[in-house]
Amino acid sequence: MSQTLSSETAVLRVGTRASRLARTQSGHVADAITAALGVPTELVDVTTHGDISRAPLASMGGTGVFVSALREALLAGEVDIAVHSLKDIPTAPAPGIVLAAVPVREDPRDAVIARDGLTLGELPPGSTVGTGSPRRRSQLAALGLGLELRELRGNVDTRIGKVRDGELDAIILARAGLSRIGRADEATEVLDPLQMLPAPGQGALAVECRADDERAAAITAALDDAATRAAVTAERAVLAVLEAGCSAPVGALAEVAEGEDGDELWIRAVVLAPDGSVAIRRSANGDPASAYDVGAQLAASMLDEGAADLMNDLTSGDAPPGTP
Numbered sequence: 665m666s667q668t669l670s671s672e673t674a675v676l677r678v679g680t681r682a683s684r685l686a687r688t689q690s691g692h693v694a695d696a697i698t699a700a701l702g703v704p705t706e707l708v709d710v711t712t713h714g715d716i717s718r719a720p721l722a723s724m725g726g727t728g729v730f731v732s733a734l735r736e737a738l739l740a741g742e743v744d745i746a747v748h749s750l751k752d753i754p755t756a757p758a759p760g761i762v763l764a765a766v767p768v769r770e771d772p773r774d775a776v777i778a779r780d781g782l783t784l785g786e787l788p789p790g791s792t793v794g795t796g797s798p799r800r801r802s803q804l805a806a807l808g809l810g811l812e813l814r815e816l817r818g819n820v821d822t823r824i825g826k827v828r829d830g831e832l833d834a835i836i837l838a839r840a841g842l843s844r845i846g847r848a849d850e851a852t853e854v855l856d857p858l859q860m861l862p863a864p865g866q867g868a869l870a871v872e873c874r875a876d877d878e879r880a881a882a883i884t885a886a887l888d889d890a891a892t893r894a895a896v897t898a899e900r901a902v903l904a905v906l907e908a909g910c911s912a913p914v915g916a917l918a919e920v921a922e923g924e925d926g927d928e929l930w931i932r933a934v935v936l937a938p939d940g941s942v943a944i945r946r947s948a949n950g951d952p953a954s955a956y957d958v959g960a961q962l963a964a965s966m967l968d969e970g971a972a973d974l975m976n977d978l979t980s981g982d983a984p985p986g987t988p
């Protein structure tokens with residue numbers, strides 16, 4: 665059994681979802697670990713319920729379904745590292761698991777792939793746009809372009825196929841996902857976060873280890889990027905304080921920039937009604953060392969200014985009374 669090998673010589677098993685996107689991003693993490701620590705790694709596919717089911721994601725408890733199978737494999741000792749898209753991870757901490765590293769983030773913005781090289785603004789009213797994300801739907805609706813929104817699921821290649829075969833006029837998806845599978849140049853527009861704020865954590869990866877694995881510190885040293893970690897910490901604080909799940913119409917984007925008195929954290933966030941008829945957009949800045957508090961205070965001020973009513977409407981719409 666691998667547990668009997670000393671941790672210096674053991675192969676680090678990197679658990680991954682089996683999709684092309686997941687395998688590519690997990691492969692980058694595995695290669696970076698080998699390069700930095702000199703330990704051999706191997707990718708281990710972990711099949712999740714979300715990969716098999718064709719049901720709408722929201723009906724399966726959101727993208728969290730992708731995360732739990734990997735975490736179970738990690739806790740069971742079947743893999744030593746779990747690599748997730750950070751935006752798919754619930755904000756609550758997972759007992760027995762540490763977030764060992766948040767590597768340097770890819771472009772966090774959303775991208776459009778439209779027929780004939782068009783941008784959103786060039787699509788005629790009535791054009792069909794596919795996206796399964798309530799955050800993207802509501803922000804698109806808020807633009808008032810008269811676009812017709814369609815449900816969309818499946819892996820990145822499947823989604824792009826719907827535009828290529830004429831089933832949809834356009835789709836919206838994370839630019840990071842496109843880049844990771846080498847298709848970034850197929851985007852016909854990259855959306856300005858002033859119009860379309862990405863999901864908290866979009867474009868970032870989460871590298872998780874068992875809390876008692878003494879190799880975690882070395883993985884942090886090798887892969888963690890402090891600025892990205894501060895940014896996603898603030899973004900996820902917004903989500904946590906709003907008590908919103910990964911499928912709620914909430915967007916947030918933070919970055920760390922050099923200021924006159926050292927580094928500064930900047931964050932923008934939005935909460936919307938599902939149909940885009942109400943949008944509460946706010947921004948804040950603060951000390952990257954207090955990233956969580958900067959995001960949490962921003963969310964608290966948004967709750968005061970109407971977001972509380974929006975979140976209440978959302979939860980009363982799809983959860984039975986008494987459900988937490």
Ligand SMILES: NCc1[nH]cc(CCC(=O)O)c1CC(=O)O
Nearest residue numbers: 749752837838840841866867868
């Ligand atoms: N919702 C699923 C998901 N989770 C992570 C990515 C892309 C990569 C990333 O954001 O890190 C995607 C696809 C998408 O939103 O288009």
